[in-house]
Amino acid sequence: MNTNLRPDSMTRISTPELAEAFIAEKIAEVRAQVGDKKVLLALSGGVDSSVVAALLLKAIGKQLICVHVNHGLMRKNESEAVIELFRNQLDANLIYIDATDRFLNLLANVADPERKRKIIGEEFINVFADEARKLDGVSFLAQGTIYPDILESVKQGEGKKAVKSHHNVGGLPDDLAEKFQLVEPLKFLFKDEVRVVGRTLGLPSSMVDRQPFPGPGLGVRCLGAITRDRLHALREADAILREEFDNSGLAKTVWQYFIAIPDIKSVGVKDESRYEGWPAIIRAVNTKDAMTATIEEIPYAVLHKITNRIVTEVAGINRVLYDLTPKPTGTIEWE
Ligand code: XMP
Numbered sequence: 001m002n003t004n005l006r007p008d009s010m011t012r013i014s015t016p017e018l019a020e021a022f023i024a025e026k027i028a029e030v031r032a033q034v035g036d037k038k039v040l041l042a043l044s045g046g047v048d049s050s051v052v053a054a055l056l057l058k059a060i061g062k063q064l065i066c067v068h069v070n071h072g073l074m075r076k077n078e079s080e081a082v083i084e085l086f087r088n089q090l091d092a093n094l095i096y097i098d099a100t101d102r103f104l105n106l107l108a109n110v111a112d113p114e115r116k117r118k119i120i121g122e123e124f125i126n127v128f129a130d131e132a133r134k135l136d137g138v139s140f141l142a143q144g145t146i147y148p149d150i151l152e153s154v155k156q157g158e159g160k161k162a163v164k165s166h167h168n169v170g171g172l173p174d175d176l177a178e179k180f181q182l183v184e185p186l187k188f189l190f191k192d193e194v195r196v197v198g199r200t201l202g203l204p205s206s207m208v209d210r211q212p213f214p215g216p217g218l219g220v221r222c223l224g225a226i227t228r229d230r231l232h233a234l235r236e237a238d239a240i241l242r243e244e245f246d247n248s249g250l251a252k253t254v255w256q257y258f259i260a261i262p263d264i265k266s267v268g269v270k271d272e273s274r275y276e277g278w279p280a281i282i283r284a285v286n287t288k289d290a291m292t293a294t295i296e297e298i299p300y301a302v303l304h305k306i307t308n309r310i311v312t313e314v315a316g317i318n319r320v321l322y323d324l325t326p327k328p329t330g331t332i333e334w335e
Helices: 016-034 047-063 078-089 100-107 113-134 147-157 174-179 191-200 228-248 300-313
Strands: 038-042 064-070 093-098 138-142 181-183 256-260 278-286 317-322
Touching: 016 047, 016 138, 016 181, 016 191, 038 047, 038 113, 047 064, 047 078, 047 191, 064 078, 064 113, 078 093, 093 113, 100 113, 113 174, 138 174, 228 256, 228 278, 228 300, 278 300, 300 317
Parallel strands: 038 064, 038 138, 064 093, 138 181, 278 317
Antiparallel strands: 256 278
16 A cells, blocks of 8 residues: 555545544644654744644644744745744744855855755755754654645656746755654645644634745745845835735735746836836736636736835835736746
C-alpha cells in the first residue's frame, strides 16, 4: 500500500464535528509518534503551517518549537501577526529570526525570476538549518504538507515541465534530513478541510481564510532586481489595497489580490513639479485551482479610492494600473 495516498475510506472533513474527530485522532497519533521528544516546525504564518502549529500545540504544547523566518519579503505586519497570535496569545515556543539582510543582500542585482526563487528557497533552508543545528534534543520535523502538495510532487515525478518552480522549502541538508523524522498530520487533507480544522482549533479567520501567498513572498511581486525602496513602496501599496478590499467587502469574494511593481519609472507630476515614479499594478483574480483564473470586477469607486490613496500615501509611486489579463495568458503572479 502506498502510504502517501489518501485512503478511499477517508470522509471529507466538512463540518466542525468531523474536524473534532480528526483532531482527536491526530493528537493521539502525534503523541504516540513523538513521545517526550521535541518537534521543530517552520511557521510561515500561512494557513497550512499555522494549522499544524495549532494542532501540535494542543497535542504536545511546549515540546513544539516553532521557528518563524522573516525573509524580508513578508507583507506589512505579517510577522508581527504571527508573533502576536502564536507567542502572545497561544503561548507557543516561538523563535523569531529576522533574516531580512541575509535575503536582500543575496538578491541585490538579481533580476531573473527563477534565479530569485531559487535564492529565496535555498536561503530559507540555510537560515532554518542554522537555527535547527543550534537546538538540542529535537528529533522530529513537522511540516504543513497537504494532499495537493503530494499530488503535485507525484505529477512532477512524471516529468511534466512546471511553468514556475513552486518550491517554498526544498530538501534539508543531509545531516538534518537524517536526524529528523517527519510529522505531517495534514498530509491527506485538501485545503478546504485544512480550513475547517483550523477554524475548529480556534484560529481566527484572518489566519484560516487568508488568500494564498507565494513562498517567495513579495520577492516575486517586486519585479526584476529588488531594491529596498521599491520593496517598501510595494509593501505599503499592497497594505492599502488589502485594507480597501476589506472595507468594500471584496476580500470575501476575490480569491487573490495584490500589487506588483515593475522596475520601470515614468514621468509624472506632483506639487507642480516633475515626479518620476513606479507604476503599481493591481491584480485581482478568481480561480478554483489556480490553473486558470478570471478577472474580478472591482467597482470604479473602489478603484478610484485605491488609486488615490496609493499615489498620495506611498512615496515613489505615481501611477496605478489594473491588470485585466486572465490566466491564460497571464499567470496569476507577474513573475
Ligand atoms: P501562477 O503565477 O503560476 O500562480 O499563476 C498560481 C498560484 O501559485 C502561487 N505561486 C506560488 N506559490 N511559491 C508558492 O508557494 C511560488 O514560487 C509561487 N509562484 C506562484 C500564486 O500566488 C498563485 O496563487
